[in-house]
Amino acid sequence: MPVIRSDLPALVLDSLNYGESDKIVVFYCQEVGRLSALARGAHRSQKRFVNKLELFTFLQISYSKSSAGSLFMLDEAELVNSFITLRTDVASYQVASIIREYMLLTSRENSDDDQLFQLALWALHTLNIGIDQRQVLALFMIKFFDVLGYRPDFSVCQGCGTNPAEDTAVFFNVQSGTITCRNCSGSQGSGGLLLAPGTTKMIMAVQHQPVSRLSRFKPSGAVLEQMLDCSRRYSLNLFQRDIHSWRALKDKSSG
Incomplete structure (x- = not known):
């Protein structure tokens, strides 16, 4: 038919x-x-x-x-x-390309997910109107894992089962997608990536908000960099593939 x-x-x-x-x-x-x-x-x-x-x-x-x-x-x-800005501004193009690569990597023909469509549309629109590109990428990645069903758990230490205090740094394990407190990680921080208290608080807040409210969040400084770093490392472990466009963005920011 x-x-x-x-x-x-x-x-x-x-x-x-x-x-x-x-x-x-x-x-x-x-x-x-x-x-x-x-x-x-x-x-x-x-x-x-x-x-x-x-x-x-x-x-x-x-x-x-x-x-x-x-x-x-x-x-x-x-x-x-x-979305003309995405083709005329280098940083916007690079972030849009990262989003595109993730969409192609994780989607399959005729396997619909309206949340994923809305998330991608939000990200491209937000980039196009000039919002900070790295902020958009960080927020996209946190919700992207959530939409795909791979939400990392930042609420409870996987070692002792306690809820870390709001003013306490934790370590993020990219293999398990969980955190450990300082006591369980040991003095050398062998439990993973060190995340400041503000980073875990920001990530959990983003996880619990719908796509329509993502623009309310404005991560910056160390919080933004930690969100990007843990997202990239977690996705690399999850999908067993690095994203070419992200390497280009990292090289530009390092320079």
């Missing part, structure tokens, strides 16, 4: 050439999740696709599929927001 969908909100995650004039475009869509569709004539100056299939673009798409096993066909694409 033919499949037809119209006016579906979608973000462009990737595209690749297919033959001389066509493209296969990878979207992440509301209600549907990841979707690959063939855009016929995308290399030509066709009004329906010109300047609409760039990375990060927010569209409303219409697509169809004639039979089981065939490719989805992209019939129409209406531009909602090109």
Whole structure:
């Protein structure tokens, strides 16, 4: 039975050439999740696709599929927001690329997660309006783990089972996604990454807020750097793959 969908909100995650004039475009869509569709004539100056299939673009798409096993066909694409800043500002582009890589790494065709779509859309929109790029990335990562079901537990020491005091630093274990207090970690801090009290407090607050309220948080200084560091290390252990775009961002910030 033919499949037809119209006016579906979608973000462009990737595209690749297919033959001389066509493209296969990878979207992440509301209600549907990841979707690959063939855009016929995308290399030509066709009004329906010109300047609409760039990375990060927010569209409303219409697509169809004639039979089981065939490719989805992209019939129409209406531009909602090109997020132009993401292609003109280097730091914004780098952070958007990190988000894109994580979306491609963890999503599968037709496996929808509306929370993930809303999170990605929030991040791209927030970057586009000029919010600090590293803040956006830190907040995205904390909620990203949460949405995927890999939320780290910062509330209880895995060694003694106590709740660390609010003014006490803890150690984060990237293998288990848990924390240990100073007593259980030992004097050498062998339990993992040292996190300041403000960092764990910020992370737990972000974990318990919906995507619509993420912009309320403004991590900075050591708290921001620790959030980014533990997120990157935790994701590396979790997915067993580093993110190329994150290396570029780190090199730029180090320089």
